[in-house]
Amino acid sequence: MTSLDDFIANVPKAELHLHIEGTLEPELMFALGARNGIDTGYGSTDEVRAAYQFGNLQDFLDIYYAGANVLVTEQDFYDLAWAYLQKAHAQNVIHAEIMFDPQTHTDRGIAFDTVISGLTRALDDARIEFGMSAGLILSFLRHLDEASAQRTLDQGLDHRDKIIAIGLDSSELGHPPEKFARVFARARNEGFRVIAHAGEEGPPAYVSDALDILKVVRIDHGVRAVEDPALVARLVQAEIPLTVCPLSNVRLGVFKTMADHPLKDMLKAGLKATVNSDDPAYFGGYMNENFSATAAALDLSQDDIIALIRNSFDAAFLPPAETAALHQRLDAYVNSTA
């Protein structure tokens, strides 16, 4: 472990791009499968891990949605979220904004209330036990139709106090932002902040369309924006945060190797980039592994790491006093290591 890895491991940080279904480790998948009498389709956890070779986003999504079949009861959703929150706390994540995909579960006959109650109970416990702040982002699946997203928003409205934002994820290519223009307009009218995955596999135009049509205040991924200098200038000028997920991008073939990842160039260009883990059980690492892998491949400095963390605090959906408190905890840590 380098001294920078040590700094990374211990520095207080925030995670803004995390799919709770993507934190399902093979061991928990088997335990929940056994508890619910559901066959995972795999013989062992080693076999599960060996299957995690993805050529692209869709290869991954097919396996990820199948894995979620073991999640049935409120306790399952609690256990899933609690396992993540414990791991995040151990990695000094002090604030987490967590996406969940209700349609992955409601389409299997699981009640929306079951999903959100289990997740919320775990977040409440993390606040009490770890002093960690966390919120839920309800994400629509973009491979499903608008009517399904509208029904999901209706269900979300009954739990609006538990939801900090509305998002959009799943298969990007062929499902452009305009497909969800109306449901996003309704979400905004209902008072929700909105965000969307854009420019992961999709072209830079999906990033501009997410801003112009969906009126998102934050972009998930956004890495393909670097292909369009005018878009980069716009994102810099408007200070739009980008929740970048380096290990995910390499595992899904967005970039061939970590050395090819544009994260450092993005920072240099003045983009409000942040580092996140996306689906850590599938992509080989949580927050610290994402920071360490990028730092090693791109020769990031301690100041680069601090800048990425400050960007995430500024991009968090928190009241100003809570954002300031996050920065103060970072200041205290940095001063203690100086």
Ligand code: ADE
């Ligand atoms: N759902 C979970 N992870 C995702 C990703 N990286 N892109 C789109 N949808 C997702």
Ligand code: ZN
């Ligand atoms: Zn994602």
